[in-house]
Amino acid sequence: MADSATARRSRITPEREAELYEAVLDLLREVGYDALTMDAVAARTRSSKATLYRQWGGKAELVVRAVRHTKPGPVDGIDTGSLRGDLHALVARDDDCTIERNSALMRGVAMAMHNNPDLRREFRDQLIEPEMAEFRRVIQRAVDRGEVRPDCPALDFLLHMMVGGFATRALLDDQPPTRAFLTSYLDAVVLPALGVATP
Known part of the structure; x- marks a missing residue:
């Protein structure tokens, strides 16, 4: 599972990944987990929702990896x-x-x-x-x-x-x-x- 996650994330540069994580954490502080949506993350980070799902699989993994990044x-x-x-x-x-x-x-x-x-x-x-x-x-x-x-x-x-x-x-x-x-x-x-x- 970790290998597939690494393979998914490898297409994004570390700098871009850090930007995405910061945007996710900002949204999390603003609206909380339940109201945070992949649509909102995509809009905030100027990403496609398909890219986010391809890289992280879903909201839970994206949020936890953002927290871990800090x-x-x-x-x-x-x-x-x-x-x-x-x-x-x-x-x-x-x-x-x-x-x-x-x-x-x-x-x-x-x-x-x-x-x-x-x-x-x-x-x-x-x-x-x-x-x-x-x-x-x-x-x-x-x-x-x-x-x-x-x-x-x-x-x-x-x-x-x-x-x-x-x-x-x-x-x-x-x-x-x-x-x-x-x-x-x-x-x-x-x-x-x-x-x-x-x-």
């Missing part, structure tokens, strides 16, 4: 030598403005996933599963270094804790997540739960 790089590419350093570096990859924009975008996509199994499946396949695998490698390095006990019960909930801090900031505090908030959250909640001492 990711700054693999999580497991960060290796500072400590788990605290790795998690802080992960938070520091985006500035507050980008974090706020991505947070609003992900809230909208998360709501849409409940009613759209195609979007949920694409999101899991293209984003959640790969990122979970990357996080597991980061955590395994911490276990191998002796920072985290391999039987630590919080290990199974690391991603839940990370997503929870990110997602509930707006809900509980009516404020977007910021680098300062997320860094404090890591030191006060996530790292202690894993048995990692913080200054």
Whole structure:
């Protein structure tokens, strides 16, 4: 499946692909997933609908690939030598403005996933599963270094804790997540739960 998707996308230059993804994300922020149509994407990007379907197969794949395009790089590419350093570096990859924009975008996509199994499946396949695998490698390095006990019960909930801090900031505090908030959250909640001492 990945090979066929790559073959489909190979006809578009990387620059054009990036333009399309930005237009899709702009539309997603403006109207939400349910109201976003391939017709609207075609009009916004001056593309034919046939080209969009040929390259991405449908709205769900196009939206998820657009979201994935904004990711700054693999999580497991960060290796500072400590788990605290790795998690802080992960938070520091985006500035507050980008974090706020991505947070609003992900809230909208998360709501849409409940009613759209195609979007949920694409999101899991293209984003959640790969990122979970990357996080597991980061955590395994911490276990191998002796920072985290391999039987630590919080290990199974690391991603839940990370997503929870990110997602509930707006809900509980009516404020977007910021680098300062997320860094404090890591030191006060996530790292202690894993048995990692913080200054």
